[in-house]
Amino acid sequence: MSPCFVMKEGPLADHSEIEGIGVIVTSPNGWTDWELRKEWFRETFVPNALAHCVDEKPIALWRHRCHSADILNVDGHDSHETNSLKAITYGYGIIIIGFPLKTTHKTQPLDVGIFSSVSRKWTSHCGQHIVEGIKIDHYNFIPKYMSICHVMTPTLIWKAFTCTEIYPFNPDIFTEKDFAPSQATSYEVCVPPLYHSSGDTPSAQITAPPSGPAQTTASHMESEDIIEDEGSGSEEFYYNSNVGDQIEAAAGKACAQDLVSHQEW
Secondary structure, eight states, X not given: OOOEEXXXXXXXXXXXXXXXXXXXXXESSSSOOHHHHHHHIIIIIHHHHHHTXXXXXXXXXXXXXXXXXXXXXXXXOGGGSOHHHHHHHHHHTEEEEEOOTTOHHHHOHIIIIIHHHHHHHHHHHHHHHHHHTOOOOTTTHHXXXXXXXXXXXXXXXXXXXXXXXXXXXXXXXXXXXXXXXXXXXXXXXXXXXXXXXXXXXXXXXOOOOOSXXXXXXXXXXXXXXXXXXXXXXXOXXXXXXXXXXXXXXXXXXXXXXXXXXXXXX
């Protein structure tokens, strides 16, 4: 499928002699919108999908046979699932599946296996142009990009879908660890696995807040060992001042300072 470019409104160079360019459109800010997305879907994606049906049958037959359909995976941008766009998909039996929020680092083939290769090639290309004193701007960006996009090979794309386990499909790509509380807000110290090899680990020294009211003293308040939640007026979190030395010994002074703020160890 030929790439399509969305450029900011303004004069554009003539790129008609460059082979492989799909469509070049403009928008006020250079970003796609609902109308541009719908136009791309109807004029670019649908014809390409029709041309690559694996069973050589029109996609529209899916509505009657219910055994063949094209699937388009997209992220959660609102321009991907408008009512007008859905009306087009229903006519061709195309199913749009949006990735759930905050999951594209594991489910989006572009993020997982493609963008990194393109980014490395583009960075190298731009670096060479800096050495040669060539500026990449609004006029030559498209031909410059077309000169490096060959890194997106069929093998790379196939591997990206395999790594995200979209195909072959694996519904269990997310484990219990992915749904665990954030380590930055949990009671377990975030340290390298090496430090968990011994029994006396920093994570074993920090525990959940006590069920009863914490015993506050003047020395505690002066050292800010007691942090009170002013929103409820009842919840208190107690930090043992001896934990700092143990954390420093295990993970270093920098880790200790990041873990418990406002303390001098």
